[in-house]
Amino acid sequence: MKQVAIGIDIGGTNTAIGVVDREGNILYEKQPQLTTPQKKENPTGSEKISDDLLSDYITLLALEVKSAIEVVEKINPEIEVVGIGIGAPNANYYTGTIEHAPNLPFVGVIPFSKMVQEKFPDIKHIKLTNDANAAALGELIFGGGKEMKNFVMITLGTGLGSGIIVNGDLVYGADGFAGEIGHTTIGRGNRVCGCGASGHLEAYCSATGMKRTVYELLAKNNSFESELANIPFNEMSSKIVFEAAERGDKLAKEVFAFSGELLGEALADTVHHLSPEAIFLFGGPVAAGDYIFKPTKESMERHLLPIFKNKVKILPSSLKMGSAAIVGASALVWKEMEKLGM
């Protein structure tokens, strides 16, 4: 029998499902449309779904998982599904619940693992954590962190997520929610974070934060000569900033320099807590390469105690952009199997 795990990534807009083997190969994946009819009538996502509709959602999700398994079984009848790993915002590893997730259409505390378990009574290992923690496990089991015992994963997207590996395992903390480095307070500025607080790292150094920096700098410098001055806020991305930087756009370069300066300062704080071997960066801005890595590394080194200087690597994640979430979610299962010696 070939063992496989189901990796599920639940995001604010999409749900992705993958069948992943123990080497991290994706045998099959899909992104089904799982929003309920009522949800569809509220395309802004401002309405939360009721208990009935939640139950419908889980039923649909389970059907999609079953059909994914069937597809893989057609190719290889010898597969054994050993577990389901789920990555979702505000997901609690200990309790298997998703709690007050601001970007998901679920109200309150949802016993997600339990509801999925009821649909798959024969599958033993159903595990859940937040998306960035899942990515960190993916890096540990399949990626650049394979040979490491202590590292930190930073995901740069709409938000700034993080997952912390200490002594070869993910840190969940006392309540299952550890690893929210995006919501640490940085030294400069009072930009409003997605969580409502001000001055959080996420508001500056997520992909969205870097986009905001474009307009802060445009406003500050009145830089009409930058090509970024021709692009509306809602169309801006770290890819556009990178391409402008490549063409020599000064403001674009300054966006990365500023973001790297603040990210480096924040990562130094993380090093002072945890002394990791490496910090992996994942997400759109990573494609900007040295434009973002160089100022980040320089700033981090400048803020480190002498005993930590020139020891901590800042590396691009080796997980693939499109599939990291489901591969990471599957890693929850493989880590569990490893712990059980299976």
Added chain:
Amino acid sequence: MKQVAIGIDIGGTNTAIGVVDREGNILYEKQPQLTTPQKKENPTGSEKISDDLLSDYITLLALEVKSAIEVVEKINPEIEVVGIGIGAPNANYYTGTIEHAPNLPFVGVIPFSKMVQEKFPDIKHIKLTNDANAAALGELIFGGGKEMKNFVMITLGTGLGSGIIVNGDLVYGADGFAGEIGHTTIGRGNRVCGCGASGHLEAYCSATGMKRTVYELLAKNNSFESELANIPFNEMSSKIVFEAAERGDKLAKEVFAFSGELLGEALADTVHHLSPEAIFLFGGPVAAGDYIFKPTKESMERHLLPIFKNKVKILPSSLKMGSAAIVGASALVWKEMEKLGM
């Protein structure tokens, strides 16, 4: 046989030695004068000692430890010394070395454990870590953290030290130096830290940092009516500030309010990393009770993500001021024994 461990605390000015049993009781303790003659001629401590003198220092230390054991043996001939635990600044648990400690009279990287081991070839467990890590282990094995798996220990003294417990064990990180929260950068101010960098937490919220705040506030407000305005910088202490606050001194109260505001902000960053069950505070300022705990807790809560609010306790350490260092150092041995199932 009654098992005991030797706890040694190596500080900038004093060395303390204790014989500690498995319940954390100190059977005997002393603070021998171990500085070499050459060192004594340089009372400023600015001169570092040479290799020869280091060897003398270790010899003297070993003699003092042996005499301490002999004293305890006279009372109880049935004792068995199972290990030696050493707490020292910049001490590396993995390598057993003390590395570039700024406040100690040793130059460079000292193979401290190895040198002590040579003096005690029959003692199996000789372990070393920094003083705040040792205190965290003391809290875990003997103190308020006994029933906890995840907590953080903050020591407020000349510096601001910290030790991090994750999943019931101390976090050493990739290189053995994790837990330097005192050197994270806080949002406000550019006060120079003991390490030379600016804006570090330690420069504001250690016992010394609070003392500095007294004079910053005196300078800012020209508060000649405060009783603290009559006390020279070199005589100030958190005890004096506390006593003034108790008598209603406004500036004294403001010192704690300001320190708590910044400490709370920094501890929120720590919670966002680690999600601990509790944060223990240890050191002189802890005696100020609510004057420091209340603003710290309020500020921390204000800076936390909703999922962490009202979950994390800030507690006074249950270790005793005078003996925490040697009890903590001995905990290194007891933790080792626990890991080995002994």
